[in-house]
Amino acid sequence: MxxxxxxxxxxxxxxxxxxxxxxxxxxxxxxxxxxxxxxxxxxxxxxxxxxxxxxxxxxxxxxxxxxxxxxxxxxxxxxxxxxxxxxxxxxxxxxxxxxxxxxxxxxxxxxxxxxxxxxxxxxxxxxxxxxxxxxxxxxxxxxxxxxxxxxxxxxxxxxxxxxxxxxxxxxxxxxxxxxxxxxxxxxxxxxxxxxxxxxxxxxxxxxxxxxxxxxxxxxxxxxxxxxxxxxxxxxxxxxxxxxxxxxxxxxxxxxxxxxxxxxxxxxxxxxxxxxxxxxxxxxxxxxxxxxxxxxxxxxxxxGLKGRWQKLHEKPLVYCDTAHNYAGVSYTMQQFNSLPSHQKRFVIGFVADKDISAVLELFPKDGQYYFCQPGNLRALNAAELQQKASNIGLKGNVHSDVNEALKAAIFESSPDDTIYVGGSTFVVADLDVI
Structure with missing residues (x-):
């Protein structure tokens, strides 16, 4: 073979x-x-x-x-x-x-x-x-x-x-x-x-x-x-x-x-x-x-990748592989400290974890782009959208993380900031990594 x-x-x-x-x-x-x-x-x-x-x-x-x-x-x-x-x-x-x-x-x-x-x-x-x-x-x-x-x-x-x-x-x-x-x-x-x-x-x-x-x-x-x-x-x-x-x-x-x-x-x-x-x-x-x-x-x-990694300037884009409450809380603290006109979030998760507490860490005034990782454990992006909507996080569904990120960058002004994460596997699907 x-x-x-x-x-x-x-x-x-x-x-x-x-x-x-x-x-x-x-x-x-x-x-x-x-x-x-x-x-x-x-x-x-x-x-x-x-x-x-x-x-x-x-x-x-x-x-x-x-x-x-x-x-x-x-x-x-x-x-x-x-x-x-x-x-x-x-x-x-x-x-x-x-x-x-x-x-x-x-x-x-x-x-x-x-x-x-x-x-x-x-x-x-x-x-x-x-x-x-x-x-x-x-x-x-x-x-x-x-x-x-x-x-x-x-x-x-x-x-x-x-x-x-x-x-x-x-x-x-x-x-x-x-x-x-x-x-x-x-x-x-x-x-x-x-x-x-x-x-x-x-x-x-x-x-x-x-x-x-x-x-x-x-x-x-x-x-x-x-x-x-x-x-x-x-x-x-x-x-x-x-x-x-x-x-x-x-x-x-x-x-x-x-x-x-x-x-x-x-x-x-x-x-x-x-x-x-x-x-x-x-x-x-x-x-x-x-x-x-x-x-x-x-x-x-x-060769480590995906740990608070900068992907783009103007708008500023960061990804991170944090995927549980403790990890995401730190990355949100750091991301939210960045100066920004509008914060945007490209997020996806796996289906076999309770993400309710993790979703509460994301700000209600953000713009959201829901996607799903390309593996069998993926949480369907439409289901994620519904879970997020129930706690006041609003956004559209996209076919994968690359399409979601493309849309987020297109809709951004140069002084916006974009976070990509939620699951290690979402970050792994990024073409730019």
Missing amino acids: NYQETIDYLYSRLPVFQNIGARAFKPGLHTTHQLCNHLGNPQEKFKTIHVGGTNGKGSSSHMLASVLQEAGFKVGLYTSPHLKSFTERIRVNGTCIEEDFICEFTAVNKSYIESLDPSFFEVTVAMAFSYFEKCEVDVAVIEVGMGGRLDSTNIITPLLSLITNVSYDHTQFLGDTLDKIAFEKAGIIKENVPVVISEKQDIDVTAVFELKASERNADLSYGSEHFEIFNAKHVDGKLIVNVFDKVSGELKYDHLVLDLAGIYQLKNICGVLTALEQLKKPYLQISREAIYAGLLKVVNNT
């Missing part, structure tokens, strides 16, 4: 969560263990860093990978879902996995895969580990897919675990309270492996993490207790911050520049910097210069 035939086979033969949702959800580690045992347990052949959390785990994973690249390491990076191409999920020093490897891996293991009947995600995780072994990476940053405890990535024993935060998402799988969700996230905490929590949250969430860390004899630290961000400002599309070290009582980083400019990165960066401090001690040589350069060049080094 050539590359396209191989990808078609993987998508058609294996259940894919991003397309069909709950029917593809296959919790548990047994099948991934079997797959990796069959491959010779490649995940044991290189160092790893495991990154989970509700929001920010993708950005944090890319920031860590970028810094490690600047420090001179050969770095694997596994993330999901992809925006444009399957190959984006598996990268080495920012370069996507080779199509030939995907074809060869699938062909060689096809019979075993079919006998095992794994999910698409389980095969993808095993493929990533196999590719990182082949490429002889020094370290791989592995992003959790969903939850943590029963996520397919959770067969690794990392140098360090990083959990960004806990908020409501995938509640039908992870639980309907924050402490239940925290329990699933805490599942990546390993015996004698240090864990960093980016944000210290409410007492119930904190109690879950501290109990699990105690049970696993894992040293636990909080990014928000180690570092404090001040004098944050946006300049030329970059986020510039000063970082105070609460432990030493000193200014740690002066004029630290991030090319990921979403204001939610102010929370992520404390966790990333704390994780790097932990990694520097016994494991990896990481200079200040690597930290400065890595955080400045995340997009260039890793």
Whole structure:
């Protein structure tokens, strides 16, 4: 099979969560263990860093990978879902996995895969580990897919675990309270492996993490207790911050520049910097210069897209992959702070999430362009229009995000602003990404 035939086979033969949702959800580690045992347990052949959390785990994973690249390491990076191409999920020093490897891996293991009947995600995780072994990476940053405890990535024993935060998402799988969700996230905490929590949250969430860390004899630290961000400002599309070290009582980083400019990165960066401090001690040589350069060049080094990404000037257009209440609340805060004559919103969602609270975050005086992502989980745009209309959000239905954005730009004056989002998959459908 050539590359396209191989990808078609993987998508058609294996259940894919991003397309069909709950029917593809296959919790548990047994099948991934079997797959990796069959491959010779490649995940044991290189160092790893495991990154989970509700929001920010993708950005944090890319920031860590970028810094490690600047420090001179050969770095694997596994993330999901992809925006444009399957190959984006598996990268080495920012370069996507080779199509030939995907074809060869699938062909060689096809019979075993079919006998095992794994999910698409389980095969993808095993493929990533196999590719990182082949490429002889020094370290791989592995992003959790969903939850943590029963996520397919959770067969690794990392140098360090990083959990960004806990908020409501995938509640039908992870639980309907924050402490239940925290329990699933805490599942990546390993015996004698240090864990960093980016944000210290409410007492119930904190109690879950501290109990699990105690049970696993894992040293636990909080990014928000180690570092404090001040004098944050946006300049030329970059986020510039000063970082105070609460432990030493000193200014740690002066004029630290991030090319990921979403204001939610102010929370992520404390966790990333704390994780790097932990990694520097016994494991990896990481200079200040690597930290400065890595955080400045995340997009260039890793290929990350869709995080508070500017798409157009006059009118100013931003897209963001935020797709749950906590994530969208931050992007709306940032978007609404932009000077604007008229705010316009190109939005679409998946159907298997309750979006009622998320819709309440959008302003009533905005102009709306309703669309739907191009996958099987899509919420019909006309149904979205009705849900939005019920709370006072008015606008027209469009066939897809590109037509919606085209209409929004056409109807805008140069000093209007346009937001594109609601779902990762809406952003992925953009032609301009």
